[in-house]
Amino acid sequence: MSPEQKRRGALLLSLMVGAAALGFLMFGSLGDNLVYYWSPTELIDAGTKAQGASIRLGGMVVPGSVVWDEGGKSLTFQVTDNENTVTVHNRGVPPEMFREGIGTVVEGTIDRAGVFQATRLLVSHNNEYRAPDQEDGHMDDPFKSVEGL
Amino acid sequence: MNKTLLLGALGVLVMLVGHGIGLFYAPPEAYMGDTGRILYVHVPTAWVGMLALTAAFAMAVGALWNGKAIWDSYMEASIEVGVVFSAMLLAQGSIWAKPTWNTWWTWDPRLTTSAIMVVAFIGVLLLRGAVHSPSRRMAFSAVATIIAFVDVPVVYFSVEWWETTHQGFSGRDNVDAVMRFPLLVSLAGTTLLGLAFIKARQRIAWARHLEEERAPDLPETPAPLSLPDPSNQKENLG
Numbered sequence: 519m520s521p522e523q524k525r526r527g528a529l530l531l532s533l534m535v536g537a538a539a540l541g542f543l544m545f546g547s548l549g550d551n552l553v554y555y556w557s558p559t560e561l562i563d564a565g566t567k568a569q570g571a572s573i574r575l576g577g578m579v580v581p582g583s584v585v586w587d588e589g590g591k592s593l594t595f596q597v598t599d600n601e602n603t604v605t606v607h608n609r610g611v612p613p614e615m616f617r618e619g620i621g622t623v624v625e626g627t628i629d630r631a632g633v634f635q636a637t638r639l640l641v642s643h644n645n646e647y648r649a650p651d652q653e654d655g656h657m658d659d660p661f662k663s664v665e666g667l
Numbered sequence: 668m669n670k671t672l673l674l675g676a677l678g679v680l681v682m683l684v685g686h687g688i689g690l691f692y693a694p695p696e697a698y699m700g701d702t703g704r705i706l707y708v709h710v711p712t713a714w715v716g717m718l719a720l721t722a723a724f725a726m727a728v729g730a731l732w733n734g735k736a737i738w739d740s741y742m743e744a745s746i747e748v749g750v751v752f753s754a755m756l757l758a759q760g761s762i763w764a765k766p767t768w769n770t771w772w773t774w775d776p777r778l779t780t781s782a783i784m785v786v787a788f789i790g791v792l793l794l795r796g797a798v799h800s801p802s803r804r805m806a807f808s809a810v811a812t813i814i815a816f817v818d819v820p821v822v823y824f825s826v827e828w829w830e831t832t833h834q835g836f837s838g839r840d841n842v843d844a845v846m847r848f849p850l851l852v853s854l855a856g857t858t859l860l861g862l863a864f865i866k867a868r869q870r871i872a873w874a875r876h877l878e879e880e881r882a883p884d885l886p887e888t889p890a891p892l893s894l895p896d897p898s899n900q901k902e903n904l905g
């Protein structure tokens with residue numbers, strides 16, 4: 519083989535390997551096994567198997583469900599995926615961003631009473647970037663001309 | 668003086684205008700407050716990093732197709748700029764994650780695949796450093812670049828394919844115009860700066876290529892030393 523044929527052979531082979539790897543990631547069963555967090559439904563379906571196991575639970579904080587325990591050292595709230603709801607108990611102060619209706623990921627385990635005992639509480643910001651006081655709208659006015667960008 | 672410098676200077680200027688509007692004119696984000704302003708740095712960094720690595724992939728294909736050293740020099744430059752921006756991306760993300768998510772790092776799919784991307788391309792650079800022969804260096808690193816590039820679309824689509832803490836795609840409808848404007852300006856400026864970095868780095872790679880051509884490689888295995896035969900020594904000494 520000439521050096522050129524070798525090079526182009528290597529090109530073809532590496533493109534094929536790359537495409538196969540990408541195809542596997544996209545359409546293989548990897549997606550089902552690669553789980554960053556469980557939804558409340560998945561957690562409930564797991565039943566007693568989930569008790570004591572180290573789990574990440576993700577979902578939305580149910581509006582109106584946040585209750586501070588006496589002394590403000592821990593709080594209880596509900597996490598939902600709009601199908602099922604799990605009660606979460608978290609020790610310690612939640613991050614500043616924590617609020618009702620926000621996405622959350624808690625790490626911990628579920629106890630026998632079905633309450634998720636969180637040892638770590640993360641919140642996630644969604645893909646919205648909004649100016650405060652949307653009703654005023656005055657901050658947007660100077661940018662009306664670039665609205666279409 | 669030269670076009671690359673001019674391009675870079677223009678990029679910095681536009682970027683600073685974008686950052687200035689983002690810092691001093693745009694309002695704080697409704698929930699994140701001033702922390703949300705890191706958007707104007709983070710998104711352009713991600714964009715330029717992935718653009719550079721995509722360019723590296725295209726250069727790798729070109730290098731293997733026609734074997735000209737010019738492709739190799741652009742590939743080397745693009746990978747290096749891509750690695751620098753992607754590493755900065757991880758650092759910025761971490762700084763943003765602490766006050767918003769309440770952690771410096773979590774093994775979320777977007778974060779994990781991004782970390783793999785940085786490490787994979789650092790690996791390609793290490794490989795380049797380890798191969799002495801220019802033609803083999805080009806071929807080996809081009810193949811490695813094509814394989815490493817698999818992770819780049821995975822990083823991009825990770826927020827679609829899997830559950831993440833990282834937010835999903837934002838578009839025109841998700842970002843207020845008052846924030847979108849500085850973001851787009853920063854994006855344009857950072858892109859120009861990134862392109863200037865690639866061009867400047869390519870010149871260095873090309874200069875080295877010319878050096879290598881002028882002074883070709885020593886043979887891979889040096890010829891054994893020919894020592895004088897001791898039996899002839901007396902004769903030689905005369």
